[in-house]
Amino acid sequence: MSVPLKIAIAGLGTVGGGVIKALSSRKKALEAQAGRGLEVVAVSARDPRKKRDFEVQGLLTDPLALAKSDADVVVELIGGEEGVARQLVEASLENGKHVVTANKALLAKHGKRLAELAEKNNLQLKFEAAVAGGIPIVTTLREALIAHGVDAVKGILNGTCNYILTEMEVTGRGFAEVLKDAQRLGYAEADPALDIGGGDTAHKLALLSALAFGTAPDLANMKVEGIEHITADDIGFASEFGFRIKLLGVARQTAQGIDQRVHPAMVRARTPLANVDGAANGVMVDAGEAGSFFFSGRGAGEAPTASAVVADIVEIARGSFGPVFGRPAASLRPLVPADSGASQSAYYMRFEVLDVPGVLAEIAGHLSKANVSIESMIQRGRAPGEPVAIVMITHESPQHAVENALKAIAASDKVRARPCMIPMEAA
Numbered sequence: 001m002s003v004p005l006k007i008a009i010a011g012l013g014t015v016g017g018g019v020i021k022a023l024s025s026r027k028k029a030l031e032a033q034a035g036r037g038l039e040v041v042a043v044s045a046r047d048p049r050k051k052r053d054f055e056v057q058g059l060l061t062d063p064l065a066l067a068k069s070d071a072d073v074v075v076e077l078i079g080g081e082e083g084v085a086r087q088l089v090e091a092s093l094e095n096g097k098h099v100v101t102a103n104k105a106l107l108a109k110h111g112k113r114l115a116e117l118a119e120k121n122n123l124q125l126k127f128e129a130a131v132a133g134g135i136p137i138v139t140t141l142r143e144a145l146i147a148h149g150v151d152a153v154k155g156i157l158n159g160t161c162n163y164i165l166t167e168m169e170v171t172g173r174g175f176a177e178v179l180k181d182a183q184r185l186g187y188a189e190a191d192p193a194l195d196i197g198g199g200d201t202a203h204k205l206a207l208l209s210a211l212a213f214g215t216a217p218d219l220a221n222m223k224v225e226g227i228e229h230i231t232a233d234d235i236g237f238a239s240e241f242g243f244r245i246k247l248l249g250v251a252r253q254t255a256q257g258i259d260q261r262v263h264p265a266m267v268r269a270r271t272p273l274a275n276v277d278g279a280a281n282g283v284m285v286d287a288g289e290a291g292s293f294f295f296s297g298r299g300a301g302e303a304p305t306a307s308a309v310v311a312d313i314v315e316i317a318r319g320s321f322g323p324v325f326g327r328p329a330a331s332l333r334p335l336v337p338a339d340s341g342a343s344q345s346a347y348y349m350r351f352e353v354l355d356v357p358g359v360l361a362e363i364a365g366h367l368s369k370a371n372v373s374i375e376s377m378i379q380r381g382r383a384p385g386e387p388v389a390i391v392m393i394t395h396e397s398p399q400h401a402v403e404n405a406l407k408a409i410a411a412s413d414k415v416r417a418r419p420c421m422i423p424m425e426a427a
């Protein structure tokens with residue numbers, strides 16, 4: 001065997017611990033696949049006294065020391081779009097070390113610049129674990145589905161949101177109650193904002209979009225909406241109409257530009273994405289003449305994420321080199337955004353209204369004025385004096401027309417809460 005690959009690992013939490021365990025428990029098999037030895041020569045974490053369920057020797061508390069070590073590859077598993085993670089990745093690339101990272105926040109914000117730095121120094125910057133955990137979607141978009149181009153990529157990219165929505169559907173409980181349970185069970189962070197607000201999905205979508213369309217990762221041109229406002233009623237109504245509600249990240253090439261958005265969507269019940277349940281992830285790629293491809297599996301957690309990190313390390317050990325985003329970083333174009341307001345979709349709308357004569361006519365009037373026509377409707381009575389739920393599904397309409405109608409409806413004194421509007425995702 002040739003010279004071993006020397007590996008330094010920064011961060012020994014969920015993912016870092018999983019990487020250490022996999023590299024040690026499957027050492028022989030992985031070395032056989034890499035064609036050379038794989039040696040962990042340095043590790044770092046913040047707290048040297050923390051109890052860990054794996055053996056650690058010579059733990060450093062300054063991750064930046066790894067960039068100056070004799071490692072060939074630095075594995076950044078600390079996290080965060082700035083701070084020490086960014087400093088470490090930059091310093092490692094400047095010091096001639098390949099980098100493997102699972103850090104979607106860092107790459108969504110600084111991906112193009114870091115890719116340029118890596119390529120200038122003839123180094124690898126690999127990030128399979130940054131999107132959808134164990135699902136090899138980064139490699140698939142970068143290396144496999146390239147012959148016919150990609151028209152669209154969409155997916156369930158955040159296990160926390162999918163767990164919450166699935167639990168709400170199965171138990172009929174409300175968002176806040178299920179979120180609390182998810183935190184207790186370790187499916188949601190103590191501060192869940194980045195997950196439930198759609199930010200984490202946005203980071204991942206920015207990377208998928210860059211790989212699919214050859215653009216620089218772009219968070220600025222992305223509409224992002226989370227799941228906080230979804231009610232158990234919405235999920236119940238969705239089911240009556242034959243749909244399930246999922247938080248989707250969608251990136252689509254249109255004639256006008258790229259449409260990137262993160263939002264809850266109504267997904268038809270018997271389609272593959274609708275059946276991604278619990279904390280799992282799922283990604284659908286529409287690869288032109290090659291057809292549609294669907295991937296699903298565990299999108300987070302120790303073993304699935306470590307699986308992706310270790311695969312990147314082995315690729316580097318083999319010496320297989322390619323540009324970070326599948327084409328030279330300098331050629332990544334700025335993203336030209338599509339006008340999302342003009343995009344056409346059918347919509348689910350829910351209104352909480354006073355049960356008084358004329359309310360339905362008023363809603364219908366605003367919709368008709370905006371040229372939005374209704375395909376079906378459900379009206380549910382409640383106890384006397386309580387607001388009534390009116391739910392409508394529209395025919396395909398431009399987003400801005402539906403938004404205008406909803407704005408006018410929300411201003412009515414007969415409407416009790418902000419109307420809810422969820423796009424119906426085709427297939």
Ligand SMILES: NC(=O)c1ccc[n+]([C@@H]2O[C@H](COP(=O)([O-])OP(=O)(O)OC[C@H]3O[C@@H](n4cnc5c(N)ncnc54)[C@H](OP(=O)(O)O)[C@@H]3O)[C@@H](O)[C@H]2O)c1
Pocket residue numbers: 010011012013014015016044045046047048050061062063076077078079080084102103104129130133299300301302305
């Ligand atoms: N967890 C997942 O399922 C998952 C999935 C995909 C991607 N990722 C990404 O993988 C990365 C790591 O996530 P994780 O879940 O493994 O995080 P984690 O469990 O919180 O571990 C973070 C590690 O970084 C160390 N660390 C934190 N701040 C530090 C600092 N200022 N200086 C030095 N070390 C520091 C911590 O040290 P101590 O151990 O001493 O506290 C810990 O070992 C993140 O970018 C995350 O987005 C995670």
